[in-house]
Amino acid sequence: MDLASNLANAPLPADFIEGARTLFGARLHLGEAVREAHGRSEAHFATLLPDAVVFAHSTEEVAALVKLCQRSGVPVVAFGAGTSIEGNTTPVRGGVSLDLSEMTAILEVNAEDFDCTVQAGVRREQLNEHLRDRGLFFPIDPGANATLGGMSATRASGTNAVRYGTMREAVLSLRVVTADGRDIRTARRARKSAAGYDLTRMFVGSEGTLGIITEITLRLHPIPETISAAVCGFETLAGAVDTVVQATQLGVPLARVEILDDAQIRAVNRYSNLSYPELTTLFFEFHGTERYVAEQVETVSELAAANGGGDFQWATRPEDRSKLWKARHEAYYAALQLRPGCVGWPTDVCVPMSRLAQCIGETKQDLLDAGIVAPILGHVGDGNFHVIFVIDPNSPEEQAQAEQLNRRLVKRALSMDGTCTGEHGIGIGKQDWLVEELGEAVELMRTLKRAFDPNDILNPGKIFSRG
Amino acid sequence: MDLASNLANAPLPADFIEGARTLFGARLHLGEAVREAHGRSEAHFATLLPDAVVFAHSTEEVAALVKLCQRSGVPVVAFGAGTSIEGNTTPVRGGVSLDLSEMTAILEVNAEDFDCTVQAGVRREQLNEHLRDRGLFFPIDPGANATLGGMSATRASGTNAVRYGTMREAVLSLRVVTADGRDIRTARRARKSAAGYDLTRMFVGSEGTLGIITEITLRLHPIPETISAAVCGFETLAGAVDTVVQATQLGVPLARVEILDDAQIRAVNRYSNLSYPELTTLFFEFHGTERYVAEQVETVSELAAANGGGDFQWATRPEDRSKLWKARHEAYYAALQLRPGCVGWPTDVCVPMSRLAQCIGETKQDLLDAGIVAPILGHVGDGNFHVIFVIDPNSPEEQAQAEQLNRRLVKRALSMDGTCTGEHGIGIGKQDWLVEELGEAVELMRTLKRAFDPNDILNPGKIFSRG
Numbered sequence: 001m002d003l004a005s006n007l008a009n010a011p012l013p014a015d016f017i018e019g020a021r022t023l024f025g026a027r028l029h030l031g032e033a034v035r036e037a038h039g040r041s042e043a044h045f046a047t048l049l050p051d052a053v054v055f056a057h058s059t060e061e062v063a064a065l066v067k068l069c070q071r072s073g074v075p076v077v078a079f080g081a082g083t084s085i086e087g088n089t090t091p092v093r094g095g096v097s098l099d100l101s102e103m104t105a106i107l108e109v110n111a112e113d114f115d116c117t118v119q120a121g122v123r124r125e126q127l128n129e130h131l132r133d134r135g136l137f138f139p140i141d142p143g144a145n146a147t148l149g150g151m152s153a154t155r156a157s158g159t160n161a162v163r164y165g166t167m168r169e170a171v172l173s174l175r176v177v178t179a180d181g182r183d184i185r186t187a188r189r190a191r192k193s194a195a196g197y198d199l200t201r202m203f204v205g206s207e208g209t210l211g212i213i214t215e216i217t218l219r220l221h222p223i224p225e226t227i228s229a230a231v232c233g234f235e236t237l238a239g240a241v242d243t244v245v246q247a248t249q250l251g252v253p254l255a256r257v258e259i260l261d262d263a264q265i266r267a268v269n270r271y272s273n274l275s276y277p278e279l280t281t282l283f284f285e286f287h288g289t290e291r292y293v294a295e296q297v298e299t300v301s302e303l304a305a306a307n308g309g310g311d312f313q314w315a316t317r318p319e320d321r322s323k324l325w326k327a328r329h330e331a332y333y334a335a336l337q338l339r340p341g342c343v344g345w346p347t348d349v350c351v352p353m354s355r356l357a358q359c360i361g362e363t364k365q366d367l368l369d370a371g372i373v374a375p376i377l378g379h380v381g382d383g384n385f386h387v388i389f390v391i392d393p394n395s396p397e398e399q400a401q402a403e404q405l406n407r408r409l410v411k412r413a414l415s416m417d418g419t420c421t422g423e424h425g426i427g428i429g430k431q432d433w434l435v436e437e438l439g440e441a442v443e444l445m446r447t448l449k450r451a452f453d454p455n456d457i458l459n460p461g462k463i464f465s466r467g
Numbered sequence: 468m469d470l471a472s473n474l475a476n477a478p479l480p481a482d483f484i485e486g487a488r489t490l491f492g493a494r495l496h497l498g499e500a501v502r503e504a505h506g507r508s509e510a511h512f513a514t515l516l517p518d519a520v521v522f523a524h525s526t527e528e529v530a531a532l533v534k535l536c537q538r539s540g541v542p543v544v545a546f547g548a549g550t551s552i553e554g555n556t557t558p559v560r561g562g563v564s565l566d567l568s569e570m571t572a573i574l575e576v577n578a579e580d581f582d583c584t585v586q587a588g589v590r591r592e593q594l595n596e597h598l599r600d601r602g603l604f605f606p607i608d609p610g611a612n613a614t615l616g617g618m619s620a621t622r623a624s625g626t627n628a629v630r631y632g633t634m635r636e637a638v639l640s641l642r643v644v645t646a647d648g649r650d651i652r653t654a655r656r657a658r659k660s661a662a663g664y665d666l667t668r669m670f671v672g673s674e675g676t677l678g679i680i681t682e683i684t685l686r687l688h689p690i691p692e693t694i695s696a697a698v699c700g701f702e703t704l705a706g707a708v709d710t711v712v713q714a715t716q717l718g719v720p721l722a723r724v725e726i727l728d729d730a731q732i733r734a735v736n737r738y739s740n741l742s743y744p745e746l747t748t749l750f751f752e753f754h755g756t757e758r759y760v761a762e763q764v765e766t767v768s769e770l771a772a773a774n775g776g777g778d779f780q781w782a783t784r785p786e787d788r789s790k791l792w793k794a795r796h797e798a799y800y801a802a803l804q805l806r807p808g809c810v811g812w813p814t815d816v817c818v819p820m821s822r823l824a825q826c827i828g829e830t831k832q833d834l835l836d837a838g839i840v841a842p843i844l845g846h847v848g849d850g851n852f853h854v855i856f857v858i859d860p861n862s863p864e865e866q867a868q869a870e871q872l873n874r875r876l877v878k879r880a881l882s883m884d885g886t887c888t889g890e891h892g893i894g895i896g897k898q899d900w901l902v903e904e905l906g907e908a909v910e911l912m913r914t915l916k917r918a919f920d921p922n923d924i925l926n927p928g929k930i931f932s933r934g
Contacts, residue, residue, distance in 0.1 A: 168659075185905070194622045195897070196905065249689050350660060352657060434663050438651075438652070443649075
């Protein structure tokens with residue numbers, strides 16, 4: 001898409017600025033530093049500055065701002081932790097970046113109901129610290145310490161999704177401000193409902209284009225009695241994937257199962273001062289009672305051995321588990337350190353399990369043939385994996401090469417009845433692929449967008465290419 | 468709502484009938500017997516005849532019919548097994564009942580991916596018979612042998628939802644014919660995706676008002692190594708509910724846990740020739756490996772004993788389990804047999820678990836005070852329960868009494884932050900309650916309906932009151 005059109009934004013109308021200043025006072029920012037921080041992307045996208053930034057503290061403030069934007073035709077882009085990676089919060093048509101990161105109240109925890117309600121700016125680590133003493137946890141873990149508003153808006157998932165689902169399953173209800181400034185709640189707090197259209201799921205994954213999520217009611221889970229984690233290297237990629245498929249067939253409820261290729265292991269070893277064998281490797285986590293975890297481990301160890309896996313390196317003590325998962329979570333930064341000064345272009349696809357080994361295998365060969373630095377890692381139990389292209393931001397050739405490899409990767413996933421993104425979203429990076437993936441169905445999405453945001457003020461230019 | 472307006476339907480235009488005959492030949496029915504079978508409800512709603520019935524055999528035929536209906540402004544109501552119970556398929560504005568029950572092809576089963584694709588008319592029992600030899604099963608079980616199209620359209624759930632989720636979680640992708648006759652697919656076959664709006668969930672639970680579901684891709688599960696079921700009576704309602712809450716807190720993955728009150732047990736004993744003690748009773752099912760099921764059983768037995776539960780009556784052999792669940796599934800017919808010649812008015816609500824004992828307790832007292840025959844049963848692990856009013860169809864007094872009791876039940880559930888229907892849907896029976904439950908959010912649903920079906924031909928008059 002043509003991002004240069006951003007340069008042609010009309011400046012904000014004076015009465016809009018006056019109205020925003022009345023509402024937000026010193027929480028309205030027009031200076032370049034704050035705007036720059038809201039125009040940057042974690043990934044390779046160009047920085048594009050919003051015309052203004054406001055920090056909201058309540059749903060009422062959000063509604064008032066959206067009404068103001070609606071009156072003046074000013075775009076409004078909801079912003080949380082800024083950790084999305086398909087340019088999802090880049091203000092491609094300028095306007096206001098609406099920062100919700102100071103809405104950090106945990107409004108209620110209903111332990112007996114296994115749910116809680118939080119403001120959109122609460123981050124997942126804050127929530128889990130708050131829950132720990134109640135014996136509960138919130139499982140969705142995309143790696144980054146994202147806000148729960150952002151995670152809802154992008155339908156985030158991550159390492160625990162194989163057992164606990166994604167934000168699609170985790171969100172019970174949302175409080176949302178609509179494009180005309182109405183303040184609605186999508187559902188009650190019951191665990192299930194057949195009452196009308198599923199507005200909750202309509203807003204989850206809509207990337208701020210249909211409404212602004214201000215409060216989220218989430219499903220929680222009891223902290224398991226026993227948690228055990230292990231790392232195991234495999235002779236072949238197929239051996240690693242087959243181990244996971246067979247474990248699933250046997251009903252083993254793997255809580256986490258992550259795949260890292262040899263390049264990613266090399267990066268992790270160097271970055272986190274570890275010494276895993278440089279092989280295709282699985283990181284496992286098992287949850288349950290002590291006896292049941294022992295049984296799961298026994299089953300999976302036997303399967304791994306039969307599929308060319310090496311010894312399991314165990315991490316049962318909390319501090320060892322933390323170290324293991326910290327290494328996994330820092331995989332992105334570890335990859336970037338393979339070429340200091342370079343930037344990351346992380347992409348992801350998701351395919352049916354039966355095609356995963358082939359999809360990763362062909363992708364790996366393509367990357368090797370290209371001679372590019374691009375580790376692979378993924379959530380193997382879901383058929384979802386990432387490639388992190390590590391490229392020189394000043395080299396148009398490397399950009400073009402990554403783009404070509406990404407194109408072939410997505411085409412490969414689609415040819416296997418997979419999706420162009422398992423968890424990153426469409427943002428500005430995958431708009432053409434969405435059409436390739438779903439065809440005519442994208443027209444229904446446009447119909448929905450026009451109905452809910454007729455003046456196109458909510459995060460315009462995202463998910464769909466313009467025009 | 469005013470059902471009498473049905474009488475004022477315009478007759479079908481001659482060119483419409485001619486077009487439908489060209490498309491469907493002998494599968495177009497205008498005779499009263501077939502129309503009557505498509506205007507009847509399983510529950511207490513008045514029978515209202517469609518003007519015609521067609522039996523479709525392909526998505527292409529469905530699309531052609533919808534285009535024809537669109538041209539002539541003829542309502543079209545998708546029809547499966549006719550087992551819904553809020554009047555969801557009653558053709559309140561006449562038109563065509565589009566029967567999909569002959570679309571019974573199981574199009575593919577991908578065992579390694581734990582998914583399958585079926586036509587809308589496949590019934591859940593047919594699917595499970597087909598899957599058995601592959602070691603797989605489809606868990607959603609609303610009791611009735613419903614079609615998978617109907618189950619998707621009403622967001623059905625049932626006894627296994629506590630462990631395996633509802634149709635919301637079970638559907639991976641849909642093939643849908645839109646109001647203008649387009650044939651779209653909502654998603655690829657990947658287990659998760661962040662590619663644009665969640666059209667799949669938008670159609671699941673939309674009761675045929677946004678599009679006609681013709682094919683469904685479903686998530687499957689491996690058949691557990693060990694399945695064990697048991698029945699246990701409790702001294703008190705609170706003791707039964709506390710047992711379930713505590714088991715959940717301990718992480719026991721109950722596969723099924725059903726509650727039946729003493730009135731329902733009495734009905735079941737009489738209908739199925741059983742002799743359970745006439746107490747508030749839980750029906751359990753445990754899934755897992757042999758050792759893990761034994762551990763779950765040990766934990767739950769201890770909890771039950773501590774909460775005033777009696778001995779567990781076990782059913783471990785398949786034939787004993789079948790007998791137990793057959794008795795549970797026939798609870799509705801058993802209830803009707805308490806008063807031969809009467810009809811059932813089944814209603815359902817769903818509340819947060821912490822309020823369930825109070826909600827059932829107050830409801831039971833209300834029913835006792837009224838002196839009405841109305842057994843209670845429910846999916847206690849989800850906070851979802853049913854009341855079956857058994858009433859004389861010729862007594863306006865009994866109808867009015869059931870209506871009042873239902874009104875108080877739903878108000879009670881809403882006051883506890885619950886929903887007016889956990890799994891039956893809105894249909895024509897709960898339209899006022901939907902507004903009471905979600906307020907302004909219902910306006911968003913209307914916006915969605917207008918955008919997707921501007922001429923209101925798809926199952927008009929459902930979910931929303933008219934006007």
